[in-house]
Amino acid sequence: MNPRILEIRQGILKKNDQLAHGLRERYMDAGVCVIDLVSSPGAGKTAFLEETLRRLRETHSVAALVGDLATANDATRLARSGAPVRQIETAGICHLEAEMVERHLEGWNLNELDFLFIENVGNLVCPSSYDLGEDMRAVLMSVTEGEDKPLKYPTIYNSSDIAIITKIDLADAVEFNRKEAYENINSVRPNMKIFETSARTKQGIDEWIEFVKSLRETKSKKVNTTS
Numbered sequence: 408m409n410p411r412i413l414e415i416r417q418g419i420l421k422k423n424d425q426l427a428h429g430l431r432e433r434y435m436d437a438g439v440c441v442i443d444l445v446s447s448p449g450a451g452k453t454a455f456l457e458e459t460l461r462r463l464r465e466t467h468s469v470a471a472l473v474g475d476l477a478t479a480n481d482a483t484r485l486a487r488s489g490a491p492v493r494q495i496e497t498a499g500i501c502h503l504e505a506e507m508v509e510r511h512l513e514g515w516n517l518n519e520l521d522f523l524f525i526e527n528v529g530n531l532v533c534p535s536s537y538d539l540g541e542d543m544r545a546v547l548m549s550v551t552e553g554e555d556k557p558l559k560y561p562t563i564y565n566s567s568d569i570a571i572i573t574k575i576d577l578a579d580a581v582e583f584n585r586k587e588a589y590e591n592i593n594s595v596r597p598n599m600k601i602f603e604t605s606a607r608t609k610q611g612i613d614e615w616i617e618f619v620k621s622l623r624e625t626k627s628k629k630v631n632t633t634s
């Protein structure tokens with residue numbers, strides 16, 4: 408039984424990888440920088456992204472897709488930033504797939520965008536296997552969820568490029584052990600870049616905004632040299 412199940416799963420992943428490859432080429436052609444946010448449910452993706460969209464809109468053209476099993480609550484919250492936002496309702500699926508992203512991009516002119524953000528479904532397991540063609544995947548870890556999460560869910564950290572510690576304003580209240588959190592992240596993914604942020608107090612947001620702007624600059628240079 409087991410080998411057959413594995414075969415089907417590999418088939419699905421192969422199809423996703425092909426579609427993600429196509430998306431990556433489209434993003435490259437359009438020169439749009441695509442950032443995927445993953446985390447456990449409630450780690451603060453929407454709050455962090457709302458602030459990110461609000462800040463980047465001052466200087467750049469931004470849009471967002473947000474995935475959830477049900478409801479359009481997060482799209483409504485993100486739209487308060489003034490950026491175009493679309494909700495992807497996955498109808499029970501615990502991650503976003505390249506096909507869902509492709510379908511929800513229909514009608515958007517990627518050439519007009521500087522950044523596309525994707526908020527993945529809140530889940531520390533399923534999203535790790537699905538490439539969405541993004542330039543960067545950021546894993547969010549809130550101070551309230553326990554410093555051991557990187558050790559328990561190593562794949563999501565391994566498949567991410569950077570880590571963002573969220574809700575840092577609550578660090579003292581929950582006796583967040585910063586040293587342990589860093590050690591755990593680094594033991595799974597050595598030298599991973601780590602940000603400390605709060606959507607409430609805006610701590611760390613300036614540094615994050617500068618970082619994503621420089622990421623886009625680097626991509627623009629690559630696009631210009633290859634075209």
Ligand SMILES: Nc1nc2c(ncn2[C@@H]2O[C@H](COP(=O)(O)OP(=O)(O)OP(=O)(O)O)[C@@H](O)[C@H]2O)c(=O)[nH]1
Binds near residue numbers: 481
């Ligand atoms: N104190 C504090 N609370 C925060 C911060 N960021 C988010 N929250 C709160 O944490 C809760 C969950 O935040 P969301 O932004 O909805 O988290 P999420 O990761 O998008 O959740 P899902 O999409 O359901 O996975 C909300 O009550 C937020 O107000 C923060 O930086 N500080």
Ligand SMILES: [Mg+2]
Binds near residue numbers: 453454
């Ligand atoms: Mg959310």
